Amino acid sequence: MPSHDKKIEAYIDCGNKPPWTLPAKASYSIYDGRRAQKYFGHKFETPDFFPILSLLPQRCLTYVKMKRPEKLEDLFQSCFESLWLEHLDLAKQEHMRTGLLKTFNKQEAEEILNAAQTSEIKLALNDVTKHAVEDLGAFGCPWFWVHDGKGNAEPFFGSDRFHYMWDYLDIPHRDLELRGPVSGKL
Known part of the structure; x- marks a missing residue:
């Protein structure tokens, strides 16, 4: 996040099983995908050729x-x-x-x-992936190693953890909140 003078690194390739290889995760991803599309304002369909190398x-x-x-x-x-x-x-x-x-x-x-x-780029990608998995503990995607600009860094996992990252980075944001009395579909 150069606009906030912060650094976030994302890594993959740790041996964790992707959602589409486990039946329960694959079924759930249909719901999660629709929710993400609505939240982020992007309409997309999974390509026929997915996953890719x-x-x-x-x-x-x-x-x-x-x-x-x-x-x-x-x-x-x-x-x-x-x-x-x-x-x-x-x-x-x-x-x-x-x-x-x-x-x-x-x-x-x-x-x-x-x-x-x-070979320079192949080795660089291999080295950073190996470092993320073996040294930093990456175990899935999205997995982030977030630097706070003060010499500290911590891991964050999951696409629903951005507000935790913003808190860690002291970036002002509107936190998740319920407005008014709760009268939802409970």
């Missing part, structure tokens, strides 16, 4: 984080939109190129795609 987008993001960190959030947003709204399989180079071109010019996009195949 996400190494190419991860390597591209790793390169951008190392060489063009000011563009990392923009590229992450482009990847989200390309996969979930446009149903582009970002594991395929031509589709990843399309996602990159939303944030970078043609020459920069080719540079990133080429760099994603280098």
Whole structure:
């Protein structure tokens, strides 16, 4: 969150089973997906080819984080939109190129795609993933390692933990609250 001078890192690949591989989680994800769409204001359907082998987008993001960190959030947003709204399989180079071109010019996009195949970037992604799992304790996705700007850092797990992160970072926000007397569907 550069706008608040804070750093949040996200990691994956810890051996935890993804929701679609466990029947109860897969059934539940239908409800959770609809709720998330309503909350975040995005309509999307799971692509037919999902899940993808996400190494190419991860390597591209790793390169951008190392060489063009000011563009990392923009590229992450482009990847989200390309996969979930446009149903582009970002594991395929031509589709990843399309996602990159939303944030970078043609020459920069080719540079990133080429760099994603280098041993330097492959090793960097491997090292950061290994560090997250073995040293920091990552166990699923989304898993965040949040730096407070004062030399401290803590883990947070789950897409419903952002308000906990904002509290930890001392970022003003409107907390979850019930308004008025409770007369809901109880």
